[in-house]
Amino acid sequence: MFKKILIANRGEIACRVIKTARKMGIATVAIYSDADRNALHVKMADEAVHIGPAPANQSYIVIDKVMEAIKQTGAEAVHPGYGFLSENAKFAEALAAANVAFIGPPKGAIEKMGDKITSKKIAQDAGVSTVPGYMGLIADANEAVKISNQIGYPVMIKASAGGGGKGMRIAWSDEEAREGFQSSKNEAASSFGDDRIFIEKFVTQPRHIEIQVLADSHGNCIYLGERECSIQRRNQKVIEEAPSPFLDEATRVAMGEQACALASAVGYTSAGTVEFIVDGGRNFYFLEMNTRLQVEHPVTELITGVDLVEQMIRVAYGEKLALAQKDVKLNGWAMESRLYAEDPYRNFLPSIGRLTRYRPPAEETRDTYVVRNDTGVFEGGEISMYYDPMIAKLCTWAPSRGEAIEAMRVALDSFELEGIGHNLPFLSAVMDHPKFVSGEITTAFIAEEYPEGFDGVELDxxxxxxxxxxxxxxxxxxxxxxxxxxxxxxxxxxxxxxxxxxxxxxxxxxxxxxxxxxxxxxxxxxxxxxxxxxxxxxxxxxxxxxxxxxxxxxxxxxxxxxxxxxxxxxxxxxxxxxxxxxxxxVLMPEKLPPDTSKLLLCPMPGLIVKVDVATGDEVQEGQALCTVEAMKMENILRAERKGTVSKINAAAGDNLAVDDVIMEFE
The missing domain is CATH 3.30.700.30 (Glycoprotein, Type 4 Pilin)
Incomplete structure (x- = not known):
């Protein structure tokens, strides 16, 4: 077995890999940027190497810097986590050239399946049902509008090398297609160093269900059930569960066998996920294959008892899978709530700052329930503007879905978090929502049930x-x-x-x-x-x-x-x-809030990317006023009503705090 591995990532996933490596007796190496000097993953690892400035494109995704850290520490293998370099074929190639094992799939599989355009073509050639779309490269916004009209609105504009909701936009009109194309392109370049974009039909009333596969280099491939990931906001998953409350056994088997067939067709090894859209008639359509460990892997681990990180390490070392398909049993139900540094009362915009209080519920494993919390932060630590806003993944397991939900309710109520905006109240609200409790959910759940955003819960x-x-x-x-x-x-x-x-x-x-x-x-x-x-x-x-x-x-x-x-x-x-x-x-007067109706306030700490209007301009309701970037996501701020711009207080390149006045109106 490997004696030392390097984790080419940060945050909760780096901590997660370190835990399994420690259990296996393997020494670990962390890498860190300026912003992560005091991060939890750095403290947990046996060694740590500094690799550059805070922005990921100057540190975590610079292959030469990661390779230098490997050389410096003598690591025999690298686990990439997810995001960053996890689906980068050039990184896998560089590791192979240095005779360092990649704890992930072969370079060829990454190239074929990691690229969403190529993977769709392969799936079509293999007879897999796919969502209609345009798989070629798109030159500019005008071509994006033309293609969108040919497919028919609504369409999904996606980064070819994307993941985690980055570089994704839904467009319902020519204007939204034009704006979405440019924003997706910018986010894709910033997050993945690859700005290629493709467009596909956005299927309404869909459920997002994915199959976990595990394959070795000896020709064995198994699937470990499915995960329901339909509770999404801005195409980023918020709550996941396993199994899905919607699938029957026949559909589960069909999806699992198809996922394994696809994996085998491209010579896949390691853990991977095949994502499907499933309609109301349980017809399923291939979306993409993620050639890496998924964020939501804990729910699969909780219902199968399989440590996916351990299996990835063993496969990378050349071992055969110890499990056959007949050995995979789904036991009970698991929930995962993603705790994000975002303010639900400000339309879920990112929040940064110091965690003045961070007290998650105690992790427990009992016969009747399990509480698990995968995290990469600690009390007193900083939430940076440079990376993904995830703070923790709170998971619960119980024998039934209802019991797993109740365990999650108690765990969420027990989670103490202060110092930043966070989505704990929203997660609690979803757990009590009748549609979620019944399992009657689609990817449109949040948009349909919270069309005006989230403004808290009124208890009955x-x-x-x-x-x-x-x-x-x-x-x-x-x-x-x-x-x-x-x-x-x-x-x-x-x-x-x-x-x-x-x-x-x-x-x-x-x-x-x-x-x-x-x-x-x-x-x-x-x-x-x-x-x-x-x-x-x-x-x-x-x-x-x-x-x-x-x-x-x-x-x-x-x-x-x-x-x-x-x-x-x-x-x-x-x-x-x-x-x-x-x-x-009863006789005391109530204090009224100040009138901010004539001000555009910055809703989050972030960078002004561009200002779309000038002093004296007359603006219409819904018109774009400016774009603010935070945590690699571009947010277009729009006029709430008709008015005239009287003063602009910020320019492109300015860093603003929450509630800084961007512009004023007459």
Whole structure:
């Protein structure tokens, strides 16, 4: 077996590979840029080599620098992770020339399948059903518009060397095709060093289902079930699960056999993924093959018990697969939630900064559930503007889909994260959404269910009553603590009042508390009672409670007269007052937010790529005003209403912070 491998990547996937290598007794080498000097993967590895400035195109994807790190450390093999150089045939060729093993497929397979244009042609020649599209190279935006009209809108504009949602746009009109072509081209060049673009028909109401394959160099190929990846935003996966709630066994077998046939046709070895679009009649169409480990591989590992990274290393070393197809059994259900550094309340725009608090739920493996968290960050670390915004992949497993979802709900509620904008509230909201719970989902789920974006969750009456009961019991504990500290009490039960008024989310709950040594019974003014037990103490930022035998997890911050509580995607200020204080609070005026309707504010920290208007221009609703780049994604900011530009405060090349004023309107 290899004695030392280098991981040509960063973040959570580098940490993930290091864990398996350590388990196998293999020494590891990390590489890092200026921005990642103190990163978790650097601390975890046995050795680390600095390879250049923060931008990936000056460090992580510069083949010569990675090869120099290999030479310097004597690494015998390289695991590329995903993204960066993972599907770069020139990198595989350079490794082969240096007699260093590539923990991935052969160069020929990368060239044939890694390039989306070539892979579609091969699939068509092999008799695989594919989505209609134009596989040739597209010269410019005008040609892109012409081809889009020939295929018929809507179309998907994609980077040939793309992945991870980079360089992808959906166009519904000539204008969007023109804009999308240029943005896709720019993102593809920045992320992959390859700006080739192709266009295909965008299939409406599709499900995105992919098959995990594993092949060795001795002619063996197996598939390890499927993953449902339909919950996507901007063509980037947000939640994945395995197996799919939609497939039947016959379709699973057909897709798996076709995926293996395709892999075998190109001499594929290592782990790879064949992606399909599946329609409502379970007809499936080949999309592409990813010649690498997928971001969402943990859900496959959780339902099969197979360590895919270990298998990749063993295959690269020349070993035969220890598993045959008959040995692959799918056990239970697994969920993966991608935790991103993006603000759901600002249309999911990227967020950067320091993680002032990072406390994921404890990883556990039990007979009835599993909690797993793949991450590459730590409390106090920085989220950089230079790389992918993923913070962690939170995974749960349970015997059934419903139980896996419930385990994920609790895990999300238990995940403490402060300092940056993040999508935890949105992930929680999806877990409770009736369509997701039923499994009736398509890739249009987010666009259809959140057409105006995400503005938080409003808890229903039953959930609010549970939260109000919890808040009242917690407030009583805090009041006892205050009274003890002030020396006002000997027998605290007699000094702290029993009657309180809890206000939350615009509702009012008059309650009475009867406490004993094991908990508190909270009785509401409608006569209903709820038993609350917890070991929460004032100052704890996470409260794990039991309400009538059902768990409730709250993130807690103290505010004047109550708490800021977060649970199940909802965030609310909960005030707990005496009846007299509640009467007076009704008379207090509300503070109004400032008027920013005549300002274009920068929605994220980023770089101004271009400004499309000038002072004095009259703009129409929906017109492009400027383009801001953050985390390798270009974001076009558009006019929300008709108006006239009175002042422009930023120019191309400027770096802006959140809420910096880009331009003003009359």
């Amino acid at each position: 009456e039953a959930a609010l009553t549970r939260v109000a009961s919890a808040a009242a019991a917690m407030h009583r504990v805090a009041e006892i603590r205050r009274a003890r500290i002030s020396g006002r009490m000997d027998n605290h039960e007699r000094k702290v009042g029993a009657d309180w008024v809890v206000t939350a989310q615009g509702t009012r709950h008059a309650v009475s508390i009867d406490a004993d040594r094991t908990g508190a019974t909270v009785t509401h003014d409608d006569g209903t009672s709820h038993r609350v037990t917890s070991d929460w103490t004032p100052g704890d930022t996470l409260a794990r409670l039991d309400i009538d035998g059902t768990p409730l997890v709250l993130k807690v911050d103290k505010i004047s007269g109550g708490f800021r509580l977060r649970t199940r995607g909802a965030e609310m200020k909960v005030h707990v007052r005496t009846p007299r204080q509640a009467e007076l609070a």
